[in-house]
Amino acid sequence: MTAGATPVISFCVVGTNGADVLPACLDAIAREQRLLELPTEVLVLDNASTDESVRIAREHPVGATVIALERRQGKAANDSLLLDTARGRYALLLNEDSELQAGATKELLDALERDPRAACAGAALLRPDGVEQPSAWRFPGLGTTLAQSLLLHRALVVQSGGASTRRVDWCQSACLLVRIAASATIGHLDPEYFVYGDEVDLQRRLADNGWHTLHVPAARCVHHEGLSTGAGARRRIVELHRNQERYLVAHHGPVVAWLCRPLAAWPYLLRALAALVLPGHSPRRYWWHVRSTLAPNHGVGIREAAEAFNAQLETPPAGAA
Template sequence: MSHAVATPLVSFCVVGTNGAEFLRSCLDAIALEQRLLERPTEVLVLDNASTDDSVRIAREHPVGARVISLDRREGKAANDSRLLDEAQGRFALLLNEDSELRAGATKELLDALERDPQAACAGAALLRPDGRQQPSAWRFPGFGTTLAQALLLHKSLVVQSGGTGRGTRKVDWCQSACLLVRVQASATIGHLDPEYFVYGDEVDLQRRLRDVGWHTLFVPAAQCIHHEGLSTGSGARRRIVELHRNQNRYLVAHHGPFVAACCRPVAAAPYLLRTLAAVVLPGHSVRRYWWHVQAILAPGRGEGIREAAEAFNAQLEQPAGGSA
């Protein structure tokens, strides 16, 4: 006699690229969340053409994940959109392989979205591995936020996840390392824009959702450890190029090319000052600060993570033994 399987309420959606050393902890935490939630769930793991043991770990883990294994490397926005399309739950919890949910986080996020039918997304408080809180929610980028950051006022004027003793609240956007998304709302705008290969994709998503009447919640009672920066798997310069390229893409898309052009010198100024200071201050990298200056002022130049993925895919297409 067959038994009907309950339709999932929550789909846990994990994207990973060569993060096998963290994937097991991520899935262990999801398994605990499933037991605590006591609601129908499913687990999806999208492996972005990893060359380590990620696929084996995902398939063998007792959480029973449905594994989507890509043979070509794609961008984070495309990966998350694929999972949102595949998800059977009303809500999808987007996670990186280096995200480790703390007990009860999923319930807190779910309760927040179920209480507020106009909220499309709910983000967790992200913690560093040592337990210190990372910035997790911000105001949407624009000239004002760019100026505030240049004047070192970002903690009070741009970051929206600061403060203690404050409960769930509306914010502009939360990071997608741990973001619960109302799938139907996201579907109405086509999910994430694949032009954002990595970085900025969740900002653009939540801005487009707000433009059609939705909003985002920051839920500090939901906590998630984030081993930040491990999921990109590329060098520092490529990450810097990709970051500023997509920051400029967002500004052009939502504020126009004139505002984007005005923001570039303002954003570059503090990095230029840091470059000069690093010449005489020990422990600071002149080269790294200068990379930021170059990437901000010329966002169309340089090779980022997208180009690294394209090179990886091109190598896969080479016949065995090299090119003819």
């Protein structure tokens, strides 16, 4: 970044114990900075990691400003903190396991510059093997839940794919360029969404206020999303369905949210039954989805795990006076 220049783009990375993937994320950002030839800044918010993430971020030549939290908080709160801290006109929200492909940032920036009512622009997300993942969807509601229950999710709910930039309802925040002035008008992300659903709610509230989101297939980003197993997987599933319920109640009311529960559980039940005979599939994992969909306000999620971690910080070590 040019010394003293006001940044156009703020690269904003949030991570927790991602020392194994953070270097690739920062390497990709450094390459994007060279390609852009625009003033930029890099912000890394570390969510109280216990690995080497803070050291890696501080020593990386990209020159990041590191915000090292002592207590863990949710993704929505972390992204909002970065949006408040960022000095750029645009903030590129990234996970620590997001790896921008060459030129992705410019494609996202050009899309927002061409469309002054677009508040967000999302990239096409790729698996590490190069296979494209769904990365843009219609807003959740009774109609989309019914489509999912009929196994028509890809045809009627997924909006990513294709080669041209177009308007969509919402894009995943693993690589999402946000017009900060637009986001600020609605107070950024709602911290009640601890993890999952926060970017959906953000883009829905922006849409309710006259903004919209773009999906930009020419912008590509590898998402090295790790698959949790055991207790970690179950906590993620609980948190996912808890926040899906929160969104439905907030934007459609409790009656619609209740009607959506059995519809949303049905495809998971089918998968659980199929997994009993198909090799390499876990019926238990699908059954966890069924239970959490039908009873979204029960169970231990990622929020509780973070609260337990924070509580340990306040517990004096054994033998302390």
